Amino acid sequence: MELTLLYRxxxxxxxxxxxxxxxxxxxxxxxxxxxxxxxxxxxxxxVAERRxxxxxxxxxxxxxxxxxxxxxxxxVELSRLPQVRRVAIQTNLSCRTDWLAGADLSTLALWCTHxxxxxxxxxxxxxxxxxxxxxxxxxxxxxxxxxxxxxARRLRADLPEHVYLWVNxxxxxxxxxxxxxxxxxxxxxxxxSRYPHRSAGLPCRTGESVVSVxxxxxxxxxxxxxxxxxNLYDGSWRAALRPRTCPLAVCxxxxxxxxxxxxxxxxxxxxxxxxxxxxxxxPVHIPLPGRGPSPSGA
Ligand code: SF4
Ligand code: SF4
Numbered sequence: 015m016e017l018t019l020l021y022r023x024x025x026x027x028x029x030x031x032x033x034x035x036x037x038x039x040x041x042x043x044x045x046x047x048x049x050x051x052x053x054x055x056x057x058x059x060x061v062a063e064r065r066x067x068x069x070x071x072x073x074x075x076x077x078x079x080x081x082x083x084x085x086x087x088x089x090v091e092l093s094r095l096p097q098v099r100r101v102a103i104q105t106n107l108s109c110r111t112d113w114l115a116g117a118d119l120s121t122l123a124l125w126c127t128h129x130x131x132x133x134x135x136x137x138x139x140x141x142x143x144x145x146x147x148x149x150x151x152x153x154x155x156x157x158x159x160x161x162x163x164x165x166a167r168r169l170r171a172d173l174p175e176h177v178y179l180w181v182n183x184x185x186x187x188x189x190x191x192x193x194x195x196x197x198x199x200x201x202x203x204x205x206x207s208r209y210p211h212r213s214a215g216l217p218c219r220t221g222e223s224v225v226s227v228x229x230x231x232x233x234x235x236x237x238x239x240x241x242x243x244x245n246l247y248d249g250s251w252r253a254a255l256r257p258r259t260c261p262l263a264v265c266x267x268x269x270x271x272x273x274x275x276x277x278x279x280x281x282x283x284x285x286x287x288x289x290x291x292x293x294x295x296x297p298v299h300i301p302l303p304g305r306g307p308s309p310s311g312a
Pocket of ligand 2: 266
């Protein structure tokens, strides 16, 4: 069986304090961290036993996972399993990169988000350059808020050319054409993020070849449709897999709508759907500012 799993355990804490996030600077009590670790180890153990399947895994924690040793270990271990085609995680890239030395980099990838105000530009860019030097597959993104535009342009200029810089429309924000054009000049695929996608009744691969899994092993078709399909660990979910249409009105998150069959995103991101890396470089249309150190250091 060929299957993509989106895993999100109990972890709900972060080392950053982004003003647009409910998990900003939240701390998990020790018992939640222990539960998160146990749940993740159970999940990776399950993946390790699936020798006849071909699996792709994206970790989408609430909060930041890579500051926890068990996420770093899970990524390294899963990357080395022959049945794992891809393992990726969404991260703010605050952690060091030396742990990646143990991973199979033909399988591991990172979805990195830059949060201006939480880390210095030079520090974040330095981490990205470390990833490039190590040969890690990664994308970089930013939330499309007006105060982030200069930072986004600067990143586009300074990142290695082969690294895709994506822009996520800020939740609930309407983008007049002129503003949308500015973001599209940085990320030519921004039009896919600009509006929520009408999805009601449209075929979506989730529930057939893609599922979401929580810390207890509850399997759902995606993170947004609450109806369970079964439990991962008793095998009850397998019988529920079948072609499905979306029961919701809209899908407004990339990790959801990328799987809509009515969109061409499996072609656009062929080979990099989970880590959001396009199959071919996307041409950028902005006059790029000169490269060099950040004037503010911020
Ligand atoms: S880094 Fe991500 S999880 Fe952490 S506060 Fe910012 S948006 Fe939230
Ligand atoms: S379109 Fe989005 S919300 Fe609907 S089933 Fe697919 S991933 Fe879930």
